[in-house]
């Protein structure tokens with residue numbers, strides 16, 4: 180049995196037929212083909228799937244598509260303004276904040292939610308704030324650096 | 336995940352009706368425990384009944400000397416609420432240290448206590464602060480609510496509506512985290528309440544959250560870290576697993592309890 184869901188994704192109203200058990204991440208990736216949002220685990224621990232739901236960061240693998248009815252979703256694809264990257268994306272690029280890039284969409288989405296209105300966030304606060312995002316490549320150092328720079332850039 | 340039907344009631348009565356009529360209905364709160372469980376096919380409910388649209392289950396209010404937190408209040412809201420921060424800062428800090436930021440943006444207090452994971456944080460706060468759990472039909476004291484591992488006093492079709500926390504004189508929570516899961520290997524909530532001292536331990540007990548009467552008595556006589564130095568909890572009642580042995584957990588209970596007392600100031 181399927182049900183109809185509608186929500187706003189990256190500013191556009193979308194709807195689709197889903198099973199109640201369809202996860203938000205499956206709806207985004209499989210139906211909307213927004214494959215920037217990744218799936219890195221099945222235990223809700225890695226954060227590769229983080230998107231914004233009504234302005235706050237959420238693990239889209241741990242939410243049903245039907246729970247997002249009428250919500251406003253932002254995915255990594257919705258950040259850039261045409262060719263111009265979001266300041267946080269630019270900061271990751273500038274600071275070598277990624278290697279394989281698998282964790283990066285989730286990292287960037289978590290980072291934006293974390294530093295919003297906190298341009299002077301400290302390194303400690305950043306490290307604690309990205310507790311829910313795992314990276315197997317970078318050792319986190321440059322991710323933290325990127326987020327610090329992104330926080331400053333988002334101020335302007 | 337197995338298939339299920341999804342229901343979205345707008346009132347508590349509609350939710351209760353949905354629970355009664357579904358062959359095997361299950362309440363869905365923040366989904367941060369339930370959805371991972373379903374993904375692993377460890378449960379197979381016929382219906383998920385989403386509590387997210389019931390206004391009466393949401394929000395934080397102050398009633399005299401009591402802080403009332405609706406069942407569907409997210410961990411992030413408790414962590415940042417000015418009312419909670421002003422009256423029971425230890426509770427705000429506890430909520431702000433549950434899991435990670437994304438889990439806190441979805442997970443709820445009602446879901447956490449109904450689930451009663453032996454390593455969860457809120458059960459320690461409920462027991463330590465002598466909270467009362469309000470359901471659709473009755474009030475249950477924290478001492479009676481948490482009955483065993485993942486077991487509570489709730490009956491099958493009962494819904495947690497709110498948790499009522501009496502404001503303590505002072506309180507603190509100290510958690511020794513499992514660095515991978517962020518759940519408590521041992522967490523100790525110490526509170527000096529108007530009617531006495533309570534020491535509640537999560538993460539360690541073989542049958543879930545428990546109180547330490549010897550420490551409570553010692554702290555009632557002298558609220559200082561020195562008063563509980565040397566009070567050991569029996570290892571027989573503690574949990575041993577890949578994360579920590581019962582012996583290690585027993586040691587941590589003492590350490591975390593003393594740190595909590597010190598943090599009470």
Ligand SMILES: Cc1cc2nc3c(=O)[nH]c(=O)nc-3n(C[C@H](O)[C@H](O)[C@H](O)COP(=O)(O)OP(=O)(O)OC[C@H]3O[C@@H](n4cnc5c(N)ncnc54)[C@H](O)[C@@H]3O)c2cc1C
Nearest residue numbers: 364365366367368369434442443445446449455456495517
């Ligand atoms: C990566 C990760 C890390 C975590 N770390 C921690 C941690 O450090 N400490 C911690 O305490 N928890 C932790 N959790 C668990 C988290 O706090 C959950 O949010 C919580 O345990 C369940 O709350 P929920 O609202 O998500 O409930 P759900 O998952 O929706 O429901 C849980 C159970 O409660 C029942 N239920 C829900 N609401 C009610 C109600 N009002 N009345 C009756 N029954 C109800 C449901 O039917 C279900 O059986 C973690 C979770 C994850 C995924």
Ligand code: FES
Nearest residue numbers: 219225226228240
């Ligand atoms: S895919 Fe790992 S947390 Fe969502």
Ligand code: FES
Nearest residue numbers: 278279314315316
């Ligand atoms: S860059 Fe490879 S997982 Fe983070």
